[in-house]
Amino acid sequence: MTRHLKRAALALLLVLLAPTMPAVAADTRRSGFDDMSSQIQAMQRDDAANPAMLWLQDGAATWQRDCASCHRDAAVSMRGVAARYPAFDDKLQRPVTLAQRITLHTKPLAVESEALLGIESFVAFQSRGMPIAPPADARLQPFRERGEQLFRRRMGQLDFSCAQCHDDHAGQRLGGSTIPQAHPTGYPQYRLEWQAMASLQRRLRSCMNGVRAEPFAYGAPEFVELELYLAQRAAGMRLEAPAVRP
Amino acid sequence: MTRALVTMPATAKRGDVVEIRTLIAHPMETGYRPGEDGAVLPRNLIRRFTCHYDDVLVFSAELFPAVAANPFIAFSTVATASGTLRFSWTGDNGFTQTETVSLTVT
Amino acid sequence: MKRRELLGAAIGLAGVVQWRPANATAEELAAAIAAFAGGVPVRNGRVEIDIAPLVENGNTVPITVRVQSAMSEADHVKAIAIFNESNPQRDVANFYLGPRAGRATVATRIRLATSQNLVAVAKMNDGSCWSQTVDVLVTLAACVEP
Numbered sequence: 001m002t003r004h005l006k007r008a009a010l011a012l013l014l015v016l017l018a019p020t021m022p023a024v025a026a027d028t029r030r031s032g033f034d035d036m037s038s039q040i041q042a043m044q045r046d047d048a049a050n051p052a053m054l055w056l057q058d059g060a061a062t063w064q065r066d067c068a069s070c071h072r073d074a075a076v077s078m079r080g081v082a083a084r085y086p087a088f089d090d091k092l093q094r095p096v097t098l099a100q101r102i103t104l105h106t107k108p109l110a111v112e113s114e115a116l117l118g119i120e121s122f123v124a125f126q127s128r129g130m131p132i133a134p135p136a137d138a139r140l141q142p143f144r145e146r147g148e149q150l151f152r153r154r155m156g157q158l159d160f161s162c163a164q165c166h167d168d169h170a171g172q173r174l175g176g177s178t179i180p181q182a183h184p185t186g187y188p189q190y191r192l193e194w195q196a197m198a199s200l201q202r203r204l205r206s207c208m209n210g211v212r213a214e215p216f217a218y219g220a221p222e223f224v225e226l227e228l229y230l231a232q233r234a235a236g237m238r239l240e241a242p243a244v245r246p
Numbered sequence: 247m248t249r250a251l252v253t254m255p256a257t258a259k260r261g262d263v264v265e266i267r268t269l270i271a272h273p274m275e276t277g278y279r280p281g282e283d284g285a286v287l288p289r290n291l292i293r294r295f296t297c298h299y300d301d302v303l304v305f306s307a308e309l310f311p312a313v314a315a316n317p318f319i320a321f322s323t324v325a326t327a328s329g330t331l332r333f334s335w336t337g338d339n340g341f342t343q344t345e346t347v348s349l350t351v352t
Numbered sequence: 353m354k355r356r357e358l359l360g361a362a363i364g365l366a367g368v369v370q371w372r373p374a375n376a377t378a379e380e381l382a383a384a385i386a387a388f389a390g391g392v393p394v395r396n397g398r399v400e401i402d403i404a405p406l407v408e409n410g411n412t413v414p415i416t417v418r419v420q421s422a423m424s425e426a427d428h429v430k431a432i433a434i435f436n437e438s439n440p441q442r443d444v445a446n447f448y449l450g451p452r453a454g455r456a457t458v459a460t461r462i463r464l465a466t467s468q469n470l471v472a473v474a475k476m477n478d479g480s481c482w483s484q485t486v487d488v489l490v491t492l493a494a495c496v497e498p
Contacts, residue, residue, distance in 0.1 A: 037404050037407075042414070049269065053251055054271045263455050304452040307445055310443040312436060314412040315411075317460065320457075320460070
């Protein structure tokens with residue numbers, strides 16, 4: 001078949017098929033995973049090589065010692081939990097992150113401590129592969145809206161909003177790196193820059209430092225609201241926790 | 247509590263080359279990095295890693311500051327007989343950690 | 353020690369200041385390789401370095417070194433050494449194998465202070481030494497925290 005005939009045949013085929021093809025907009029969202037080099041992707045995929053697994057191992061031991069008596073097998077009791085956080089806490093009458101939920105009923109665990117990151121990784125791991133599923137809880141709506149406002153608010157000496165880089169310029173390059181869309185698909189994660197495990201809040205604080213803004217304190221309501229908005233923005237994307245990022 | 251992870255098969259056929267991957271939690275502080283107050287953080291490294299197969303040294307490594315934190319070392323060994331593999335990390339400030347894994351060879 | 357502190361501070365600032373003449377590190381690299389090889393001439397070949405040509409973050413760079421060898425009693429790799437050109441010191445890691453290794457392949461993760469050459473040298477049981485050199489580009493995170 002000549003090239004011209006092939007093209008004509010293809011065009012005809014498409015015209016004939018058009019009415020049967022559903023008009024679905026392609027999901028253009030990308031996890032930070034997709035923006036990484038194949039070597040770092042391989043590091044995340046391989047549980048024998050992913051440094052985050054060290055924290056997971058720690059978390060598994062903590063679970064056995066402190067949580068299993070009530071929550072039994074985490075693979076059953078914690079399945080899907082991390083995927084629906086932040087969630088509304090009835091007692092506090094406000095949304096809380098997974099880390100806050102954990103510390104609310106355990107002995108006090110310091111923010112960003114190895115112990116807390118370990119147990120948070122272990123719980124998040126039970127949702128690995130599941131879609132991010134923010135709860136359809138109407139009480140979360142005002143907090144979520146405030147989170148979106150924060151995402152669009154210019155801040156810092158550089159006067160950038162999150163949206164300017166991560167919505168408008170995602171995929172373009174800043175220095176040597178690709179600007180990610182900034183979906184929280186892998187937290188807690190091992191970040192190569194810190195050579196340590198960290199929570200989403202630590203990453204948000206460092207973003208604020210990056211635009212030369214005074215970062216909100218750990219646990220600040222602004223962070224919970226931002227996390228709530230980010231989860232909604234990433235709804236349906238696969239949870240990769242615990243991830244590796246550059 | 248120092249965490250170490252050794253990944254290798256539990257069984258192998260005699261003569262098979264067994265792949266071993268190890269990970270250990272350690273900051274591998276280079277001794278070149280300034281801390282938040284500007285003073286250089288003291289060197290704190292894992293210096294040596296060894297693997298003994300039934301008490302025979304089959305692999306070892308010397309690590310320097312250029313090895314990344316939470317060191318990952320992957321290597322291989324020939325499955326000779328059922329036995330115990332002993333992995334040992336030693337370093338500055340009296341650091342020492344040992345993990346043992348049994349290998350069944352058919 | 354003052355020189356090292358300064359170099360360490362420069363690297364810590366996520367910027368690279370080449371205040372030492374380039375020759376100095378190239379000479380040190382040659383000396384480190386020669387010391388490892390025990391004076392034996394080092395030939396190019398048999399060694400393969402597997403590393404990303406462009407590195408997103410120099411803190412943790414995966415590297416695999418493979419040496420062509422039967423790993424038999426008669427012909428095997430005794431040691432593999434990795435050297436760098438522009439970190440504060442030339443050594444990266446030394447691995448000691450032998451016929452019980454089965455395969456002359458080792459992997460680890462290293463730190464690269466800046467874009468530079470990396471050399472892997474393999475010492476064989478017959479005394480011969482082989483090497484490969486690669487040039488790695490290291491990019492810095494754009495959104496740098498102060």
